[in-house]
Every structure is written in structure tokens, then in C-alpha cells.
Amino acid sequence: MLGSVAVSATLATSLLCRVLAGPIRPRVDTVNTAFVDLGYEIHEGYANDTGGYYLFSNVAYAVQPVGDLRFKQTRLPTDTRGSPPLRNSTGSETVQCVQAFPQWVVDTRAQHYGVSPQVAESMLRSQAGQTESCLVLDVYAPAFAVHKNKNNKNEQDAVPVVVWIHGGGFTYGSKTSTGNPAGLISRAGQDGIVFVAINYRLGLYGWLGSGDGTTVPNLGLYDQLLALDWVQKYIGHFGGDPAQVTVLGESAGASSLLHHITARGGEGPAPPFQRAVLQSPAFQFNLDPAVGYREALAAAANVTGRPVGSAADLLRLSGADLAQVNQKAVVTARYGEFNFGPVVDGTYVPRLPQVLLGRGQFHRTVALMTGHNTAEGVPFVPPTVATPADAAAAVHASLPEASDATVAFLVGTLYPAAAYATPLDQVAQMETDAALGACTTRFAALASANATYNYLFAVPPAWHGEDTAYTFFNGDTSPVDGVAVAAGLAHALQDAIVAFAVAADPGKGPAAGGPGTVGFPLYGPEAQVWRLGSEGAAVVRDDMDNPRCPWWQQAMADGLV
Structure with a gap:
């Protein structure tokens, strides 16, 4: 489907690199430690010698979703009676939710690295630390904040606080899969930030919709919400301010944020954060939850060798068998898709977020900074698309509910072939606009009376997810999809994110007005975006201020796509 949950090619690359090279961890001094008593656990943090922060890794933020809590909402941990247990993790222990990869992701990574699909598959699917007991987070806290909190207890x-929600198409990724936040922490300087990175349930564990009451739709969203509630309750123990929480997300993480901002159509409690940075808020807006459910039942029958007819049968599977079922249910996803993700459930997600934004039904308490890339969609279009007929077929496959007339309008009028160098570019622009979040950043700006901050990442090839190498820049200028990371631009983007978290204004970052850059303006009625390109930074008019985006928003509201 065109509305694919966008998993970045860069993120898939990052995952494979981490399998090849091992986890990237901060250097620690095991003598220099700090202890935080959460009431239910005492956590030992290890100091980074050069970064000036403590890492408290694999902190449980929930009662783990195992046993009776499989496919159910969970809850915050309960304080223990007597002395809480001591948890000391140096960060070398990997804990991640169970992973699953579509075959098209495996194949593209194999081609990228020049290895066989079998080798790529083995590397991606055999990552260490996969477990259902995965609802943990990492806290990177400046040493001065930890010690100040311990000594003064002065709010x-x-x-x-900056909370990171990772991408990965809702089927893979983890709190550490995209990189190390040491660079962001460093750019905060003496102001300091506490950085939190979370896991949430993936694949069928977090997104299975049985429709029979056995499972809860959108469990992954509830996991994230619980982690944010944990931040409100406990982040003060690490020197963080619960009244200054910015949530940063990319791809699936950004669209998750969008769902929280539009939760319950803007009714009920406000989200437990004050600011949000949405980088390419992508998800499969026309996902049919029945597809993933059917695939899961068929996979379970294949794994167990016996008929499996309900989610109740899945509940009784062993952990090893369910992990196999999860992979088999995801591997069949069509090119650019993942079979699992957020769906309209009538309660937490009453309508598509894009539609809710258009109706003004969202929580206005959250200040927004958004970003999109110029060529988001290229990695999500089958490379075999070479003719106009191929393009029409790809759109039909992406939008199975769309009529022939709608598809003809898309490829003939809204995205005329003459406007694009190739049919692949034509379909990729549709993906960029509708599925990978580019138009959504425009919707958010208009819904917020143009009072958002928007950036455009245009460093070639500017595919989906490539800006994460800049967000998590830590001195490594290794090429991303063939282009070396520009340190100056990376620092400018990091400074903008930090300034937004600290002062609600990305234009106040120290590098934002430095050499080769310009200030980061408010979106405003002129639709101004901060463009980061190979030549530096500039302020330009938003390329999503076009006739295509309003059509998509209305089509989503009308159910045409």
C-alpha cells in the first residue's frame, strides 16, 4: 500500500551495521557511579568519562507484558516492601522487543551490503537481547543534574528532558538502534538535558487487532504513553524536569507522537509532554488490521502444525513459537509495508490523525517542530517500476480501496508523468507526500495556525530516515547512502532540537546562526521552512504548500484511499 509505515533505509542499515560491528556504547568508568532509588528498584548509573553524564540502562518502566499480560495493557511498577532490588547495568546488556523484518527490507539490505539475502536475514533476525520482557528505557543524565538533585532536591x-521514540515500521528497532545521544547531550552544554530512550512492543506483540476482544489494538501506543507517564513520575530522580518534556520521534516514532497529540480527538487528559519534534511522521494510514491477524493465524498453524483459529490460541504459544509466528506474519508484507501498526480503534484513535488535524480535534497544549526529507519515498517503491503501467500498478497495490478513477486521477492529473524524470520518481513523490509524512507536517502547521517550526532535510539523496544520522551525530562523518555526514549541518540540526527542548525556539541554537547557516523561523503565513542542504542552510517556502496535500487530507476524510 502507498500508505506504508515508513521504516528508513538508514535505520535498516543501522541495524545491520550494529549486528556486524556490535553495539555502540559509551566508555564508562566503573568506579564513578551514581545510585537512584525508584522505590521499586535501585539503579546504578555508570559515568561516561568524556561526556559528563551517567547512563542508567534497562530501567523497567512497566510490569513486563508476559503471562496474562501478553496482548494486554500493562501498568507502572509497584513499590516494593522493604529494600528495593539493586539493578546495575553498564549498558553492555542489550534488551529489545522481539524483532521482525519484511522480506523486502532483508533484500534491500543484502543488496546494499553486497551479501546474500540469507546472510542479511541471519544477521538481522538473530540480534541479541530479544525478549517479551522488553519494556525498559535508558536514561542519560548529566552528572551535575544527578548530583544536584541528590544534594539539593530543588525542582x-x-x-x-528529551524522550526518544524510535522508528522501524512498528516491527523492528529499539531504544539504541538509531545511535548514541552523546552528541545531543554535548550540544546542550551547560544548560544540560536528560535524554530518555524507550522500547515499546512491536509487530503482533504491540499491534495485533483480533477484533474479538482477546487483544487490545494499538498496544504499542499505550506502552509509549506509559513510558511518558513514568517520566512524569520518576524523571526528577535523575535531575530532569517533568514540566519540560520534549518527545522526539522519527518515522514510526514520529507518527506515534502524532497519534498521542490527536488522541481521543483532543478530548480528555492532555499528553504528558509539552513539546514534540516529529521527524517524517510516517505510517500506513490505510492499514487493514485483518491482514496482520490473518497472517498471524496462518503462521501459527504453520509453526505448530495444528489449526489455530483465534488470538486465544496465540496467547498459549511458547515464547519461541510466537517469535517465529511474528516473523512469518511480517515477512510477507508487500514492498514498502509491514502488516502491523496503528489503526483507528474508535477510542484512543477515533479517526486518522491527519483527519483530526484538519478538524482541529487535537491537543493544542503541545508545541510542535516538524521535519521532512525531499525524497522520502524512494526506498519504498519497488525498483522494478519503470513504465507508466508499472506506476499505475504500484499505486493500485498501495491503495487497494481506491477506485480505478481515483488511481487514474493520481497518475494522470495530481502527479502527471511529465512532471517527473521517471515513473519511479512519480510514485516516490506520492509515497513522500501521503505515506511518509511530508504532507502531514503541513497539516500540523495549518492546524496550529502556522505556529510551528518546520525543517526540510535536502542533503542528497535525502531519503527517508537520513536525517537521523544528523540528529544522532557524534563525530562520525561516515557516508550515509553514499554522502558523508556534514558535521556543521549536523551540529546546526542538533542545536535546533536542543534549543526547542530548552527554550521552545529552535532558532536560539548556537549553531543556527553560525557559518553556512541561517536562523530557524516560525512557519508563519508565508509557509517558511528551514532547509538543510549540501550548500548549507536557507529559509525557503515549504514544498508541501501545494495542491497535492489538501487532496490527500480530504481523500483520507472521505475514505477514497
């Missing part, structure tokens, strides 16, 4: 001394 006025608390520092802003």
Missing part, C-alpha cells in the same frame, strides 16, 4: 535546578 528549580531540574533540566529539560
Whole structure:
């Protein structure tokens, strides 16, 4: 489907690199430690010698979703009676939710690295630390904030908090899969930030919709919400300020944020954060939950050798068998798709977020910074698309509910072939606009009376997810899809994110006005975006201020796609 949950090619690359090279971890001094008593656990944090922060890794933020809690909402941990247990993790232990990869992701990574699909498959699917007991997070806290909190307990001394929600198409990725936040922490300087990175349930564990009451739709969203509630309750123990929480997400992580901002159509409690940075808020807007459910039941019958007819049968499977079922249910996804993700459930997600934004039904308490890339869609179009007939067929496959007339309008009028160099570019622009979040950033700006901050990442090839190498830049200028990371631009983007978290204004970052860059303006009625390209930074008019985006928003509201 065109509305694919966008998993970045870069993120898939990052995952394979981490399998090849091992986890990237901060250098620690095991003598220099700090302890935080959460009531249910005492956590030992290890100091980074050069970064000036403590890492508290694999902190449980929930009662783990195993046993009776498989496919159910869970809850915050309960304080223990007597002395809480001591948890000391140096960060070398990997904990991640069970992973699954579509075959097209495996094949593209194999081609990228020049290895066989079998080798790529083995590397991606055999990552260490996969477990259902995965609802943990990492806290990177400046040493001065931890010690100040311990000695003074003064809320006025608390520092802003940035929470990271990873991407990965809702079927793979983890709190550490995209990179190390040391660069962001460094750019915060003396102001300081506490950085939190979370896991949430993936694949059928977090997104299975049985429709019979056995499972809860959108469990992954509830996991994220619980982690954010944990931040509100406990981040002060690490020197963080719960009244200054910015949530940063990319791809699936950004679209998750969009769902929280539009939760319950803007009714009920406000989200437990004050600011949000949405990088390419992508998800499969026309996902049919019945597809993933059917695939899961068929896979379970294949794994067990006996008929499996309900989610109740899945509940009784062993952990090893369910992990196999999860992979088999995801591997069959069509090119650019993943079979699992957020769906309209009538309660937390009453309508598509894009539609809710258009109706003004969202929580206005959250300040927004958004970003999109110029060529988001290229990795999500089958490379075999070479003719106009191929393009029409690809659109039909992406939009199975669309009529022939709608598809003809798309390829003939809204995206005329003459406007694009190739049929692949034509379909890729549709993916960029509708599925990978580019138009959504425009919807968010208009819904917020143009009072958002928007950036455009245009460093070639500017595919989906490539800006994450800049977000998590830590001195490594290794090429991303053939182009070396520009340190100056990376620092400018990091400074913008940090300034937004600290002062609600990305234009106040120290590098935002430095050499080769310009200030980061408010979107405003002129639809201004901060463009980061090979030549530096510039302020330009939003390329999503076009006739295509309003059509998509209305088509989503009308059910045409």
C-alpha cells in the first residue's frame, strides 16, 4: 500500500551495521557511579568519562507484558516492601522487543551490503537481547543534574528532558538502534538535558487487532504513553524536569507522537509532554488490521502444525513459537509495508490523525517542530517500476480501496508523468507526500495556525530516515547512502532540537546562526521552512504548500484511499 509505515533505509542499515560491528556504547568508568532509588528498584548509573553524564540502562518502566499480560495493557511498577532490588547495568546488556523484518527490507539490505539475502536475514533476525520482557528505557543524565538533585532536591535546578521514540515500521528497532545521544547531550552544554530512550512492543506483540476482544489494538501506543507517564513520575530522580518534556520521534516514532497529540480527538487528559519534534511522521494510514491477524493465524498453524483459529490460541504459544509466528506474519508484507501498526480503534484513535488535524480535534497544549526529507519515498517503491503501467500498478497495490478513477486521477492529473524524470520518481513523490509524512507536517502547521517550526532535510539523496544520522551525530562523518555526514549541518540540526527542548525556539541554537547557516523561523503565513542542504542552510517556502496535500487530507476524510 502507498500508505506504508515508513521504516528508513538508514535505520535498516543501522541495524545491520550494529549486528556486524556490535553495539555502540559509551566508555564508562566503573568506579564513578551514581545510585537512584525508584522505590521499586535501585539503579546504578555508570559515568561516561568524556561526556559528563551517567547512563542508567534497562530501567523497567512497566510490569513486563508476559503471562496474562501478553496482548494486554500493562501498568507502572509497584513499590516494593522493604529494600528495593539493586539493578546495575553498564549498558553492555542489550534488551529489545522481539524483532521482525519484511522480506523486502532483508533484500534491500543484502543488496546494499553486497551479501546474500540469507546472510542479511541471519544477521538481522538473530540480534541479541530479544525478549517479551522488553519494556525498559535508558536514561542519560548529566552528572551535575544527578548530583544536584541528590544534594539539593530543588525542582528549580531540574533540566529539560528529551524522550526518544524510535522508528522501524512498528516491527523492528529499539531504544539504541538509531545511535548514541552523546552528541545531543554535548550540544546542550551547560544548560544540560536528560535524554530518555524507550522500547515499546512491536509487530503482533504491540499491534495485533483480533477484533474479538482477546487483544487490545494499538498496544504499542499505550506502552509509549506509559513510558511518558513514568517520566512524569520518576524523571526528577535523575535531575530532569517533568514540566519540560520534549518527545522526539522519527518515522514510526514520529507518527506515534502524532497519534498521542490527536488522541481521543483532543478530548480528555492532555499528553504528558509539552513539546514534540516529529521527524517524517510516517505510517500506513490505510492499514487493514485483518491482514496482520490473518497472517498471524496462518503462521501459527504453520509453526505448530495444528489449526489455530483465534488470538486465544496465540496467547498459549511458547515464547519461541510466537517469535517465529511474528516473523512469518511480517515477512510477507508487500514492498514498502509491514502488516502491523496503528489503526483507528474508535477510542484512543477515533479517526486518522491527519483527519483530526484538519478538524482541529487535537491537543493544542503541545508545541510542535516538524521535519521532512525531499525524497522520502524512494526506498519504498519497488525498483522494478519503470513504465507508466508499472506506476499505475504500484499505486493500485498501495491503495487497494481506491477506485480505478481515483488511481487514474493520481497518475494522470495530481502527479502527471511529465512532471517527473521517471515513473519511479512519480510514485516516490506520492509515497513522500501521503505515506511518509511530508504532507502531514503541513497539516500540523495549518492546524496550529502556522505556529510551528518546520525543517526540510535536502542533503542528497535525502531519503527517508537520513536525517537521523544528523540528529544522532557524534563525530562520525561516515557516508550515509553514499554522502558523508556534514558535521556543521549536523551540529546546526542538533542545536535546533536542543534549543526547542530548552527554550521552545529552535532558532536560539548556537549553531543556527553560525557559518553556512541561517536562523530557524516560525512557519508563519508565508509557509517558511528551514532547509538543510549540501550548500548549507536557507529559509525557503515549504514544498508541501501545494495542491497535492489538501487532496490527500480530504481523500483520507472521505475514505477514497
